[in-house]
Amino acid sequence: MSLTDEAIARIRALIQSGQLPPGSRLPPEQQLAAELGISRSPMREAVKALAVARVLDVRRGDGTYVTSLEPAVLLEGLGLAVELMHGNTLLELTEVRRLFEPVATGLAAERMSADHLAEIRGHLEAMRAAADDVELLNKHDAAFHRAVVAATGNETLTTLLDGIASGTFRARVWRGMVEASATDRTLAEHEAIFDALADGDAALARAAALMHITTTERWLRRVHDTRLSTATEETDEIPATGT
Known part of the structure; x- marks a missing residue:
C-alpha cells in the first residue's frame, strides 16, 4: 500500500x-x-x-x-461512467437494469402514495402528447421511470438506477427513430406499468416492467450483433455500440 x-x-x-x-x-x-x-x-x-x-x-x-455522504452525492459520478460504456459492457449494463428495475417497480406498487401516482400519470400523459417528437418522448420516458423508482423511498436504489438509465437514453431515442412501431409499443408498455401501479399490484408491476426492459434489451442486442457482424465482414474490426 x-x-x-x-x-x-x-x-x-x-x-x-x-x-x-x-x-x-x-x-x-x-x-x-x-x-x-x-x-x-x-x-x-x-x-x-x-x-x-x-x-x-x-x-x-x-x-x-x-x-x-448521501447516495445522490457518493454515486454522482455513476452516470458519467455509464455514458462511457459501449459494446459488450453496455449489454451487461442492460442486464443489471433488468435485474434491478422490475423489483423496484414492484416495491413502488406497494409503497406508492397518491402524489407519486399523480406524478407518474403526468409523465405518461406527456409521453402520449409527445408521440410525434421522439426526443421529447424519451425525456418523459426517463422521467417516468425515475418517478417510479423514487416512489420506493429508497434513495440508494433511485440514484443507482438513475445512473444506469442515463446510459440507455440515447439508445431509446435511436430505437424510436429507426423502428416505426416503437412509439406505440413503448406507450403500451408504460401504460401497462402504470395500470399495475395504480392497482397496487406488485407482481403485475414487476412483470410489466420486466417485459418493457426486456424489449429494449433485445433490440440493443440485435443492433450490437448486427454491427459486430458487419464490422467483421468489412474491416475485421469490432465496433462500439452506438447509443
Missing part, C-alpha cells in the same frame, strides 16, 4: 468510525497529518482523491469538510 493509499484508508476509517461525521470539518492539514503519522504530501493527495470521490468537499479559504 502506498503512503497515499494509507492516508486514504485512515481518513476513511475516521469517517466510518464517526469521529468525522457527515458535514464535519477536517483538522488543518498539518495537524491531521501529525495525528495520523503521515507526511503532508501523501495526506494532500489523499484529500484530493477523496474530494474527487465526493467523500470530502474542499472549500477554498474555509477548509475541508466531509460531505453529506
